[in-house]
Amino acid sequence: xxxxxxxxxxxxxxxxxxxxxxxxxxxxxxxxxxxxxxxxxxxxxxxxxxxxxxxxxxxxxxxxxxxxxxxxxxxxxxxxxxxxxxxxxxxxxxxxxxxxxxxxxxxxxxxxxxxxxxxxxxxxxxxxxxxxxxxxxxxxxxxxxxxxxxxxxxxxxxxxxxxxxxxxxxxxxxxxxxxxxxxxxxxxxxxxxxxxxxxxxxxxxxxxxxxxxxxxxxxxxxxxxxxxxxxxxxxxxxxxxxxxxxxxxxxxxxxxxxxxxxxxxxxxxxxxxxxxxxxxxxxxxxxxxxxxxxxxxxxxxxxxxxxxxxxxxxxxxxxxxxxxxxxxxxxxxxxxxxxxxxxxxxxxxxxxxxxxxxxxxxxxxxxx
Ligand SMILES: Cc1ncc(C[n+]2csc(CCOP(=O)(O)OP(=O)(O)O)c2C)c(N)n1
Ligand SMILES: [Mg+2]
Numbered sequence: 148x149x150x151x152x153x154x155x156x157x158x159x160x161x162x163x164x165x166x167x168x169x170x171x172x173x174x175x176x177x178x179x180x181x182x183x184x185x186x187x188x189x190x191x192x193x194x195x196x197x198x199x200x201x202x203x204x205x206x207x208x209x210x211x212x213x214x215x216x217x218x219x220x221x222x223x224x225x226x227x228x229x230x231x232x233x234x235x236x237x238x239x240x241x242x243x244x245x246x247x248x249x250x251x252x253x254x255x256x257x258x259x260x261x262x263x264x265x266x267x268x269x270x271x272x273x274x275x276x277x278x279x280x281x282x283x284x285x286x287x288x289x290x291x292x293x294x295x296x297x298x299x300x301x302x303x304x305x306x307x308x309x310x311x312x313x314x315x316x317x318x319x320x321x322x323x324x325x326x327x328x329x330x331x332x333x334x335x336x337x338x339x340x341x342x343x344x345x346x347x348x349x350x351x352x353x354x355x356x357x358x359x360x361x362x363x364x365x366x367x368x369x370x371x372x373x374x375x376x377x378x379x380x381x382x383x384x385x386x387x388x389x390x391x392x393x394x395x396x397x398x399x400x401x402x403x404x405x406x407x408x409x410x411x412x413x414x415x416x417x418x419x420x421x422x423x424x425x426x427x428x429x430x431x432x433x434x435x436x437x438x439x440x441x442x443x444x445x446x447x448x449x450x451x452x453x454x455x456x457x458x459x460x461x462x463x464x465x466x467x468x469x470x471x472x473x474x475x476x477x478x479x480x481x482x483x484x485x486x487x488x489x490x491x492x493x494x495x496x497x498x499x500x501x502x503x504x505x506x507x508x509x510x511x512x513x514x515x
Contacts, residue, residue: 153369159433160436170441176213183205186245207338207401210429211376211429218381228308228311229276252466261275281307281317284307286305288305288331301330308338310341312335328391343415366396370400478490
């Protein structure tokens, strides 16, 4: 297929069209990317300290998540994979709620029914994610069908990884969306790896060519170029809103850390490969250009990092002192009257909790 879309080269040179964003919007975009990096770094430290169970980072792919999602309208929906929580924060998920979800404490809006790092936020149209790879695609397509049927203008952007293109969800989602010309943007974040499977071994074809089979226009984008990711999403949402149907965006980027906090990537990939991507860092390149443009001042990034980390730490302190989820939430929200068999199970569980005390924070880390 064609070359990938690039606006900002790896050395920070503008090689495409300057975006129609004023200085303050460009500064905000940079801040959103930096906040996600600070969040990842902080959450990993919490996991290593045994405070939270599981972290899936977006570190190195901030341009893909933030750049593309920044082009969505308020009314649009973001159906996520593991790594788009920072985009929800940009779209309105309060940091304290983000942290509460990581702790699965009493303030967790999922009531501890999700693994940590599986966010949801009603206010920004960010539905909860199932860990089962690819399932978010039929969900997004079904919701887009509902939007279309109601005559709404909302676009549904659905994010997934290179590995997820091998799932049933990908193929059935693409087929229905193409056939019904639904307002969906499929965003394949090709971050080089699906746990230990390199993206070059996931498929014999090119990811962007997979659109052809479903009559869906597709485009490859430099996923470490925040301006290109934003532009591609802006074009795809415009198309969808005009009733022209779905698009497939393939954002080529790299997962700089392990698949999750439970993974050791040094077991299956070389330091040279990681280093080659470090040189294409999405935040560094944006910083270089913004500094040349006078949007950022020399050394401003450091100051921003300190402030953002403080903001995150405040949310952590707040949530560390929150109580754990109440046991009774185990049987809430499904039945108006809790059935006898669930009451029996709940009482048995409550008596175990009484005899042995509560689990401590960090117990029960998920293995993958
Ligand atoms: C149906 C299913 N099979 C296997 C897994 C185990 N698993 C979790 S993440 C993952 C790889 C996902 O890779 P990719 O889609 O590239 O997303 P990334 O983690 O790189 O963002 C696998 C195989 C799963 N969660 N669901
Ligand atoms: Mg991947």
